[in-house]
Amino acid sequence: MSENDPTSRLPAAVREHLANVADNLQLVADMGYGDVALLVPTRAGGLTVLADARPMTAPAAGGASRAGETLDAADEPEAA
Numbered sequence: 044m045s046e047n048d049p050t051s052r053l054p055a056a057v058r059e060h061l062a063n064v065a066d067n068l069q070l071v072a073d074m075g076y077g078d079v080a081l082l083v084p085t086r087a088g089g090l091t092v093l094a095d096a097r098p099m100t101a102p103a104a105g106g107a108s109r110a111g112e113t114l115d116a117a118d119e120p121e122a123a
Contacts, residue, residue, distance in 0.1 A: 049083045049091040065094035072096040080109065082122045090114045090122055 050058050065081050072079045080095040092109045116123035 049085050050093070061093060068094055068096035069099075072098040073100045076101040080122075082114070082119065084116075084123075085113060088116055090116055090119055 050061060053061075061081065061083070068079050068081060076098050078095065078097050081093045082090040083093055085091050091113050092111065094110050095108055
């Protein structure tokens, strides 16, 4: 785990839970017919995309995965 990992300071049980959620995002995207992303806050006030998924049951809104990107919280007010 790198020091740039936004989950590195979280307890192991929380990291395991986040990994489980990330592993199931495809199901959520398919059931909701839309793109979904798992975001965690950074120390600098941004949001890091841990994982994302696009539905296989409907046209996808976006192109490439944003996993690993850090987003400005002001650009994602619903998530912030």
